[in-house]
Amino acid sequence: MPTRSGSAKYEGFGRDGVGHVSTQSGVLDDRKYGFNTRFGDEPGTNPEELIAAAHAACFTMALSFALAREGFEDGRLEATARVTLDKQGEGFAITRSDLTLTATIADIDPDQFARIAADAKANCPVSKVLNAEITLDHTLNAG
Secondary structure (H helix, E strand, O other): OOOOOOEEEEEEOOOOOOEEEEEOOOOOEEEEEEEEHOOOOOEOOOHHHHHHHHHHOOOOOOOHHHHHHHHOOOOEEEEEEEEOOOOOOOOEEEEEEEEEEEEEEEOOOHHHHHHHHHHHHHHHHHHHHHOOOEEEEEEEOOO
């Protein structure tokens, strides 16, 4: 299995510092992050939104493969993850990731779908790496 990488550099310290993050694939290439992109509204990225995007992507891919194993061939999955950063003691911790899913799948039993989605939530690799509460709220539309 492949090993993927990302890198970051940070120049300056504290609120005045500015970081840049890159990914092996080049999708992110020297993208700005720092205090104001994390806690304010300055343009740029931050670790929590990157984790949220990774969680939403991992979950929908895991669910897609689980549905294919169950014999479903077509549909649409749209997920959002909302990652929460909370103050804990002198530092911070990611305490939860709330997944919201809208799925359009023809001819699936709602209970079967809920079971498959819950399993994908629990077992996608990003869910497994997060030491946080993970919730899932889903809407199933007829296909």
